[in-house]
Amino acid sequence: MLSRSDFLLRSDVAFLNHGSFGACPRIVLEEQRRWVERMEQQPVLFFREADELMQSARAALASYLGARARDLIYVTNSTYGVNVAAHAFGDVLAPGDEILTTDHEYGACDRAWSQYCVSKGIRYVRAEIPIPVPSAEEIVEIIWSKVTPRTKVLFLSHITSPTAVRFPVEELCARAKEVGIRSVIDGSHAPGHIPLDLSTLQADVYTANCHKWMCTPKGSAFLWVTEELQYMMSPLAVSWGRESSWQQGGTFIAEQEYLGTRDISPFLTVPFVLQLMQEQPWSAVQSKARLLAQTAMELLTRISGVSSMCASGQDSLLQMTAVTLPDATDVDHMKEWLYTERAVEVVVHRWLGYPILRSSAHIHTSQTDVGMLGEAVSDYLIK
Ligand SMILES: Cc1ncc(COP(=O)(O)O)c(C=O)c1O
Incomplete structure (x- = not known):
């Protein structure tokens, strides 16, 4: 199966924002x-x-x-x-x-x-x-x-x-x-x-x-x-x-x-x-990534004030998930802090009045990336 080293993605960044522009493997x-x-x-x-x-x-x-x-x-x-x-x-x-x-x-x-x-x-x-x-x-x-x-x-x-x-x-x-x-x-x-x-x-x-x-x-x-x-x-x-x-x-x-x-x-x-995609096979890529997305969701929703976007768990079937953050979160500051201080690339924005963090997992995502996200968000919100 392809992994992180098959991509040009920078090794010093936990790249959890595949959803915005994708990422393309070297052989492609x-x-x-x-x-x-x-x-x-x-x-x-x-x-x-x-x-x-x-x-x-x-x-x-x-x-x-x-x-x-x-x-x-x-x-x-x-x-x-x-x-x-x-x-x-x-x-x-x-x-x-x-x-x-x-x-x-x-x-x-x-x-x-x-x-x-x-x-x-x-x-x-x-x-x-x-x-x-x-x-x-x-x-x-x-x-x-x-x-x-x-x-x-x-x-x-x-x-x-x-x-x-x-x-x-x-x-x-x-x-x-x-x-x-x-x-x-x-x-x-x-x-x-x-x-x-x-x-x-x-x-x-x-x-x-x-x-x-x-x-x-x-x-x-x-x-x-x-x-x-x-x-x-x-x-x-x-x-x-x-x-x-x-x-x-x-x-x-x-x-x-x-x-x-x-x-x-x-x-x-x-x-x-x-x-x-047939050779990987893609169904295995998707299951692994969904599991990582779920781990991210679990780590994040353990933090006080952070909740899943979907009331009935339908987000567990996706590689891209979102959580709502505590109301007072300064989303621009948090996004900047996560990237500059912790090298974590995710979406943090306000939508319909709610502060939201969206993270994505794909074939290049590792448990380490997800762990970095959980730790960084916890440190930011509990500081
Ligand atoms: C739901 C949705 N529609 C449309 C787009 C636009 O994609 P593109 O910039 O490739 O046209 C995006 C991009 O993130 C999207 O998330």
Whole structure:
């Protein structure tokens, strides 16, 4: 199994913030480098072959996700994927129509809906999910209680960024489908982290990063759109599209994926990572990391004033967990102190008025890292 020494991560830092930008093993970066070199050895030939190369990279990812290759495009990140969806719905919804979301969404994606929809009079309705976060069943009811006859789109994170909560999107997408509400899922933290099968999920649009939990090079993500809605999606930059040679996947792919000259090495490296994930095997990586995340949770919640984010323990199934800290915590000071004084990299921020610490565990995380976190937080709060 890969371990810390297979990463470029600094050995003097307890890196417990995989959730923000991921981390990529050396052998994956070497594979990416091989693609870059192939491109630079004969750029014209490389871009002539790129359509076929991308087709096989797409097929590999689609098969991992339970999707059809023709319904999926590579994008640089899920921020871009959400932007494409928000732009598309902004064009077809009417003033007064509603997009239903929650108050645990990622800020940049919230902004995309504001930019393309709120500015046109479309309402962006946030269901309030309390902290501590209730059970999955209660989350479904809280969100569903905000549905009105004007609700046209449900926009949800699969796993939330500020609070590290897995939302019951399976149940919510199914309910939405039954009543004709479109669902757009921001799955940034899902691939490589929790089981994901797009053939059964019943979402209409799903975008996610490979560069977080799959440990692919940065700039590798995807946007999947159900066939029926693909006609609505326009790329945010118009290029040669269907007039390009990028023709093997059909119009949706040609329009969305051929965006002029750019580095496609992060996408082409994904099949290598999928193979690597099989060899580890990834299920063992995930179990080990979940155990470390749980240990972190146990160490932290032993400290007075520190509590788990989830009331009913659903966070025990994730590699990323969050705790609430004592009310008076100065989160900026604490984050800075943990890093400069104890070399511990975690998220410490305030969300919905609560001071929150989010830590992540992955293949490079050790018991020592987690121990350093527990000791540092205890020293900081009990000083
Ligand atoms: C839930 C969620 N959505 C979207 C993003 C944006 O990811 P990216 O910057 O790769 O687009 C993040 C990043 O942390 C996230 O946590």
